[in-house]
Amino acid sequence: MNRMMRASAMTRRLLTRKGALFSLIFLAAITGAAAFADLLSLDPLSQDLVNALEKPSAAHWFGTDELGRDIMARAVYGARTSLLTAAGAVGIAAMVGIPIGLVAGFFGGWRDAVLMRAVDVLLALPGILFAMAMIAVLGRSQTAALIAVGVTGIPSFARVTRAQVLALRKRDFVTAVEAFGGTSTYNMFRTILPNAWSPILVQVVVLASVAILLEAALAFLGVGIPPPTPSWGEMLRTGKSFLYEAPYYAVLPGLVLTLTILSFDSLGRSLTWLLEDRHELVELNVERAKP
Amino acid sequence: MIGYVLRRITQLLPVLLIASLGIWAMIYAVPGGPIGVIVGENATQEQIDAATRQFGLDRPVLVQYGAWLKNALVGDLGVSIHSREPVLDLIAQRLPATIQLAIASTLVALLLGIPIAITSALFPDSWLDRALSGWSALALGVPTFWLGILLILLFAVELRWLPSASGYVPFWESPIQMMRNIALPALTLGVYVSGILARFLRASLVGELQADYVRTARSKGLRERDIIGRHVLRNALLPFVTIVGLMMANFIGGTVVTEAVFTYPGLGRLLITAISTRDYPLIQGCILVILVIYVAINMTVDVLYAYIDPRIEYA
Numbered sequence: 001m002n003r004m005m006r007a008s009a010m011t012r013r014l015l016t017r018k019g020a021l022f023s024l025i026f027l028a029a030i031t032g033a034a035a036f037a038d039l040l041s042l043d044p045l046s047q048d049l050v051n052a053l054e055k056p057s058a059a060h061w062f063g064t065d066e067l068g069r070d071i072m073a074r075a076v077y078g079a080r081t082s083l084l085t086a087a088g089a090v091g092i093a094a095m096v097g098i099p100i101g102l103v104a105g106f107f108g109g110w111r112d113a114v115l116m117r118a119v120d121v122l123l124a125l126p127g128i129l130f131a132m133a134m135i136a137v138l139g140r141s142q143t144a145a146l147i148a149v150g151v152t153g154i155p156s157f158a159r160v161t162r163a164q165v166l167a168l169r170k171r172d173f174v175t176a177v178e179a180f181g182g183t184s185t186y187n188m189f190r191t192i193l194p195n196a197w198s199p200i201l202v203q204v205v206v207l208a209s210v211a212i213l214l215e216a217a218l219a220f221l222g223v224g225i226p227p228p229t230p231s232w233g234e235m236l237r238t239g240k241s242f243l244y245e246a247p248y249y250a251v252l253p254g255l256v257l258t259l260t261i262l263s264f265d266s267l268g269r270s271l272t273w274l275l276e277d278r279h280e281l282v283e284l285n286v287e288r289a290k291p
Numbered sequence: 292m293i294g295y296v297l298r299r300i301t302q303l304l305p306v307l308l309i310a311s312l313g314i315w316a317m318i319y320a321v322p323g324g325p326i327g328v329i330v331g332e333n334a335t336q337e338q339i340d341a342a343t344r345q346f347g348l349d350r351p352v353l354v355q356y357g358a359w360l361k362n363a364l365v366g367d368l369g370v371s372i373h374s375r376e377p378v379l380d381l382i383a384q385r386l387p388a389t390i391q392l393a394i395a396s397t398l399v400a401l402l403l404g405i406p407i408a409i410t411s412a413l414f415p416d417s418w419l420d421r422a423l424s425g426w427s428a429l430a431l432g433v434p435t436f437w438l439g440i441l442l443i444l445l446f447a448v449e450l451r452w453l454p455s456a457s458g459y460v461p462f463w464e465s466p467i468q469m470m471r472n473i474a475l476p477a478l479t480l481g482v483y484v485s486g487i488l489a490r491f492l493r494a495s496l497v498g499e500l501q502a503d504y505v506r507t508a509r510s511k512g513l514r515e516r517d518i519i520g521r522h523v524l525r526n527a528l529l530p531f532v533t534i535v536g537l538m539m540a541n542f543i544g545g546t547v548v549t550e551a552v553f554t555y556p557g558l559g560r561l562l563i564t565a566i567s568t569r570d571y572p573l574i575q576g577c578i579l580v581i582l583v584i585y586v587a588i589n590m591t592v593d594v595l596y597a598y599i600d601p602r603i604e605y606a
Contacts, residue, residue, distance in 0.1 A: 117305065117306070120306055121306055121309045121310055121313070123540075124306050124307070124309075124310040124582060124585075124586070125310065125578065125581070125582055125585065126539075126540035126541070126543045126544040126581075126585065127540065127544060128544040128547060128548070129543070129544065129547065129562075129578060129581060132547075132562065132563075132566060133314070133317065133574070133578055135566070136317065136566045136569075136571070136574050137317050137320045137321055139322070209432075213434055216434060216436075217434065217435075217436065217544075217548055220436045220548065220551065221547070221548065221551050221563050222563065222567060223563070223566055223567070233436075236436060236437060236440065239440075240440055240443075240552070243440070243443060243444055243447075243448055243455065244448055247444050247448065250437075250440045251440070251441070251444070254434070254436075254437035254440060254441075255437075257434060257437065258432065258433050258434060258437055261432050261433075261434065262428070262429070262432040262433075265428065265431070265432045266428070269428075
C-alpha cells in the first residue's frame with residue numbers, strides 16, 4: 001500500500017470519530033477566517049468612540065470594545081495572530097527538538113547524556129515562567145513571544161523523537177543501511193525519521209494547543225505580543241476591566257479561544273487513539289504544560 | 292533510604308546550578324547589561340564608573356556569578372530597583388498568599404477529582420463515565436483565565452455573592468473573610484487540577500479493579516465500599532503520586548495566571564509587576580525562589596514515592 005493510500009485510509013478512520021470531525025470543521029473555519037480576513041471587510045483597528053462598548057448587534061456581531069472597535073473583527077484577526085504564533089512556535093520547537101532527539105537516541109552514550117540533561121534544564125521551570133523570563137530579557141515583541149513559546153516546546157519533541165529512535169535503532173532495516181555503509185546522517189534523517197513520523201505528528205497537534213494557550217496566557221498577563229496587534233489573550237485582559245459594563249467583551253473572544261484549544265486537544269486524542277490502535281505508539285510522552 | 296535521597300540531590304544539583312547560572316546571566320543579556328539596569332539609560336560616564344566599582348562589575352564574570360550565588364544561598368537576593376527594598380522581604384510578604392491559594396485549590400481539586408475518578412472507574416464505558424471524562428477534558432482544555440472570568444461574571448457581577456477581586460486574608464485572622472476571598476481563585480485553579488486528578492486516577496483505578504486481589508475480596512463477600520476504600524484506592528494512589536510531581540509545573544503556572552485574574556497579591560503578581568517595571572533583581576529573585584520551590588516539591592514527591600512503595604529500589 002503506498003503512502004498516499006495509507007494516509008487517506010487513516011483520514012477516513014479519523015473522520016469516523018465525531019469529536020475529530022467537529023474539531024477539524026471548526027479549525028478549518030477559523031483558519032479560513034484568519035487567512036481570508038482581509039476579504040471579509042472587517043476592520044480591527046478603526047475606532048468609533050461614540051459607539052464604544054456596544055452590545056452585540058447586526059452591525060457588530062460580538063459588540064464593540066472600549067474604543068468602539070469591532071470585537072468580532074478583532075477576534076478574527078486575533079485568530080491570525082494566534083495561529084501564526086502557534087505555527088511558528090511549533091516549527092521552532094520541532095526544528096530544534098527533533099534533531100536533538102535523533103542524535104541523542106541514535107548515538108546514545110555521552111551525546112545522549114549531555115543533550116537530554118540540557119533538555120532537562122529547559123524543564124527546570126514551568127513552561128509559562130520560562131517564557132516570561134525569556135520575554136523579560138528579550139523585551140516585549142511579537143518575535144519574543146514566538147521564541148519564548150517555541151523554546152518551551154523543545155523538550156517534548158526531543159523526548160518523543162528520542163523514544164522513537166530508540167525503538168527503531170536496532171531494527172533490521174536500520175542495521176542494513178549501516179552495513180551498506182550509509183552515513184549516520186543519512187540513516188537518521190532518511191531511514192529512521194520517515195518511520196518515526198506518527199507520534200511526532202501527534203506531538204505537533206498537542207503542542208499547537210499548548211502554544212495557542214501559552215501565547216494567550218502571556219498576552220493576558222500583559223507580557224505577550226504588544227497592542228495594537230489584535231490577540232485573544234490581550235482582548236481577555238482588557239475585557240476583564242469591563243465585566244460590569246460589557247460582559248460579552250471578555251466572554252466571546254474567550255469562547256473562540258477555548259473552542260480552538262478544545263479542538264486541537266480533541267484532535268490530538270483522536271490521533272493518539274488511532275496510533276494506539278495500530279500499535280505504532282512506542283511511548284507517547286504527551287506533556288501538557290498548561291498555564 | 293538516606294543514600295537514595297542524597298543521590299537524588301546530587302542528580303538535581305547540576306540542573307539547579309545551570310538554571311541558576313541562566314537566571315543570573317539574564318541581566319547580562321538585557322540591552323544595556325547590568326550597568327544600564329542599575330543606573331538607567333541617561334547616566335553620565337562618572338555614574339557608570341562609580342556603579343561599576345560599587346557593584347564589582349569590573350571583576351571577571353565567573354567571580355561575579357560566584358558572589359551572586361553565595362549571596363543568594365544566604366538569602367541576599369539584592370535590592371529591588373523600584374521600591375529599594377530587599378528582594379527577599381518583598382517575596383516573603385507575598386509567599387504566604389500564594390501558599391494559601393495553593394492549599395485551597397488542592398483541596399478543591401481533591402474534593403472534585405477523587406469522587407469523579409471513583410465513579411468513572413466503577414462504571415467504565417457507561418454514559419456516566421463518558422460524561423465525567425468529558426468533564427475532565429473540559430477542565431483541562433478551558434483556559435484558567437477564561438474560566439476565572441466566567442466565575443467572576445456569575446458569582447460577583449450577576450449574583451453579587453463574592454468579591455470580583457480577591458485580597459489576601461490569612462486564615463487565622465478571619466476564616467470567613469478568607470473563604471470569601473479565596474473561593475473563586477481556588478475554584479478556578481482547583482477545577483483545572485481536578486481534571487488531571489480525575490483522568491489519571493481513573494486510569495489507575497480501572498487497572499487495579501481488574502487485579503486478582505479484588506476478585507478474591509469480592510468472592511469472600513467484602514462490601515464494595517471496603518474493597519475500594521481499603522484496598523483499591525491505596526494501590527491506585529501509588530502511580531498517582533508521580534502524577535502529582537508532573538502536575539506541579541502546571542500548578543505553579545496556573546497560580547501565576549489565577550493570581551492575575553483575581554488581582555490576588557501573591558508571588559505570581561509580584562513577578563508580573565517586576566517584568567512590566569523591568570525590575571531585574573526582583574525578576575531574578577522571584578524566578579529563583581519559584582525554581583527552588585518547584586525542585587524541592589519534585590524531590591519530595593520522588594522520595595515520598597520511594598517511601599510508600601517498597602518495591603522501588605533505592606540502593
